[in-house]
Amino acid sequence: MVAKTAETLHGLGExxxxxxxxxxxxxEPGSVGGRxxxxxxxxxxxxASPVLVPSNDQTRTLSMAGVNDDEAVAERIxxxxxxxxxxxxxxxxxxxxxxxxx
Numbered sequence: 001m002v003a004k005t006a007e008t009l010h011g012l013g014e015x016x017x018x019x020x021x022x023x024x025x026x027x028e029p030g031s032v033g034g035r036x037x038x039x040x041x042x043x044x045x046x047x048a049s050p051v052l053v054p055s056n057d058q059t060r061t062l063s064m065a066g067v068n069d070d071e072a073v074a075e076r077i078x079x080x081x082x083x084x085x086x087x088x089x090x091x092x093x094x095x096x097x098x099x100x101x102x
Contacts, residue, residue: 006052
């Protein structure tokens with residue numbers, strides 16, 4: 001399945017758009033074009049997903065490294081990404097626990 005997703009994204013090229021799930025670590029009020037906005041200074045990205053209709057149409061797939069027809073390579077890339085996400089979540093939980101113990 002991962003190889004098919006990579007193949008589809010590769011075929012879509014710059015047409016592919018993305019949605020991100022994130023937590024706001026640091027932000028401040030600001031203004032863009034005279035409109036009040038929240039300026040996101042630091043985020044923790046929880047997930048990224050290819051979508052057909054993104055909230056932000058500025059997202060693009062510019063390039064893909066390591067994409068080929070080899071299912072094992074695609075599975076390794078997916079496992080590595082999942083492990084990075086799990087490690088980041090574990091670090092966030094550890095920081096939270098440390099903060100409430102202080």
